Amino acid sequence: MIGHRVSEFAVGLLFGLGLILAGMTDPGKVIGFLDLFGAWDPSLALVMGGAIGVGIFAFAIARKRTTSFFGGAMHLPTRSDVDQRLIVGSLAFGAGWGLAGFCPGPAIVSMAAGQPKALLFFVAMMVGMGVFEVMERRRDSGKVMA
Amino acid sequence: MTIDWTHFTPWASLLGGVLLGIASAAFVLLNGRILGISGIVGGLFRPRPGDLGWRAAFLAGMLAAPFVYAAFLGPVEARIDAGWGAVIIAGLLVGVGTRYAAGCTSGHGVCGLSRMSPRSLVATLSFMLAGFVIVFLLRHVFA
Numbered sequence: 572m573i574g575h576r577v578s579e580f581a582v583g584l585l586f587g588l589g590l591i592l593a594g595m596t597d598p599g600k601v602i603g604f605l606d607l608f609g610a611w612d613p614s615l616a617l618v619m620g621g622a623i624g625v626g627i628f629a630f631a632i633a634r635k636r637t638t639s640f641f642g643g644a645m646h647l648p649t650r651s652d653v654d655q656r657l658i659v660g661s662l663a664f665g666a667g668w669g670l671a672g673f674c675p676g677p678a679i680v681s682m683a684a685g686q687p688k689a690l691l692f693f694v695a696m697m698v699g700m701g702v703f704e705v706m707e708r709r710r711d712s713g714k715v716m717a
Numbered sequence: 718m719t720i721d722w723t724h725f726t727p728w729a730s731l732l733g734g735v736l737l738g739i740a741s742a743a744f745v746l747l748n749g750r751i752l753g754i755s756g757i758v759g760g761l762f763r764p765r766p767g768d769l770g771w772r773a774a775f776l777a778g779m780l781a782a783p784f785v786y787a788a789f790l791g792p793v794e795a796r797i798d799a800g801w802g803a804v805i806i807a808g809l810l811v812g813v814g815t816r817y818a819a820g821c822t823s824g825h826g827v828c829g830l831s832r833m834s835p836r837s838l839v840a841t842l843s844f845m846l847a848g849f850v851i852v853f854l855l856r857h858v859f860a
Contacts, residue, residue: 572770575747575748575770575771575774576770576771576774577774578743578747578748579744579748579771579774579775579778580774580775580777580778580781581778582740582743582744582747582752582775582778583740583774583775583776583777583778583779583781583782584778584779584781584782584785585736585739585740585743585778586736586737586740586741586752586775586778586779586782586823587778587779587780587781587782587783587786588736588782588785588786589733589734589735589736589737589739589740590733590737590782591733591782591783591786591793592729592730592732592733592736592786592790593729593730593732593733593734593736593737594726594729594730594733595733595822596783596793596795597794597795597796598795598796598797598798598799599724599795599796599797599798600724600726600796602798602852602856603721603724605845605848605849605851605852606852606853606856607718607849607852607853608718608853608856608857609719609721609856609857610719610720610721610724611718611719611720611721612720612721612724612725613720613725614724614725614726614727614729614730615730617727617730617731617734618730618731618733618734618737619734619826619827619830620731620734621730621731621732621733621734621735621737621738622734622735622737622738622741622827622831623738623827623830623831624734624735624738625735625738625739625741625742626738626741626742626827626828626830626831626832627831627832627833628742629738629741629742629743629745629746629831630742630745630828630831630832632746633745633746633749633832634832636746636749638749639745639746639747639748639749640746640747641747641748641749643748643749644749645749646749646750646751647745647749647751647832648751648819648829648834648836650836651834651835651836652836653835653836653839656817656818656819657817657818657819657836657839657840657843658818658839658840658843659814659817660813660814660815660816660817660818660819660840661814661818661825661839661840661841661843661844661847662814662843662844662846662847663810663813663814663817663818663847664810664811664814664815664818664821664844664847665814665843665844665845665846665847665848665851666810666814666847666848666850666851667806667807667808667809667810667811667814668807668811668822668844668847668848668851669847669848669849669850669851669852669855670799670803670806670807670810670851670855671797671799671803671804671807671808672797672798672799673807673808673811674754674811674821674822674823675754675755675758675811675815675821675822675823676754676779676821676822676823678808678811679754679758679776679779679780680779680780680782680783680793681783681793681795682780683779683780683781683782683783683784684783684787684792684793684795685783686795686797688797688799688801688804689795689797691801691804691805691808692804692805692807692808692811693808694808695804695805695806695807695808695809695812696758696808696809696811696812697758697812698808698809698812699808699809699810699811699812699813699814699816700755700758700759700762700812700813700815700816701762701812702809702812702813703759703812703813703816703817704762704763704816
């Protein structure tokens with residue numbers, strides 16, 4: 572079990588280093604990519620390309636497996652339906668991403684790097700996730716009563 | 718459209734992206750899970766037995782990243798132009814939005830597109846569209 576924790580820590584570290592090297596932890600760079608009609612910085616397209624170029628092989632292997640290399644269950648998503656929650660949620664996320672230049676991973680890394688605005692963003696993000704939890708629990712209890 | 722050559726970092730961004738891909742690959746093959754930050758953090762709100770340890774270990778690794786980076790490569794730069802109020806609104810939108818969408822740039826954008834999920838394609842196009850529109854409005858309409 573301790574080996575698992577070490578590997579998860581190492582993967583988190585590698586992911587964080589990838590975000591920094593890629594420029595994702597710099598909101599100025601993220602907004603430079605989202606600013607199609609200004610001076611456009613295409614770097615983030617290469618981040619996506621590099622990540623997916625590796626990921627596509629890993630997920631092709633993962634899809635065929637019934638257990639992970641550690642012997643645990645595979646927890647891969649099974650849904651393929653597109654609903655309103657997916658689209659409206661993603662639009663809200665994208666609006667917040669464009670507004671500050673942070674998405675969840677880079678905000679966590681920037682917070683650890685000592686950026687006060689990243690810390691504030693993280694706290695607001697946790698409040699937002701808490702709001703979602705409250706709404707979901709209300710929705711679930713509403714279903715039980717109905 | 719003009720290209721911002723002064724800020725364009727093709728090799729660092731490509732290499733950084735490859736590291737994100739390797740991390741996502743390692744996570745799904747070793748742990749059998751999607752490396753999605755909003756899901757990993759959001760799952761802390763509803764802890765199940767045996768579920769907290771791996772989330773905490775992964776997040777601790779992420780928190781260590783800027784220190785490791787600073788030790789070998791230099792300080793982590795960040796240009797944050799948004800004001801305090803905008804940062805709060807942005808954080809709330811990202812928190813609520815990613816949980817309703819069940820994923821963010823990592824879970825949908827990297828892992829979802831890598832496994833060719835139609836839901837993730839729709840999510841990625843939606844959040845990128847919203848990002849493009851907001852930045853257009855902020856930089857070219859209300860600036």
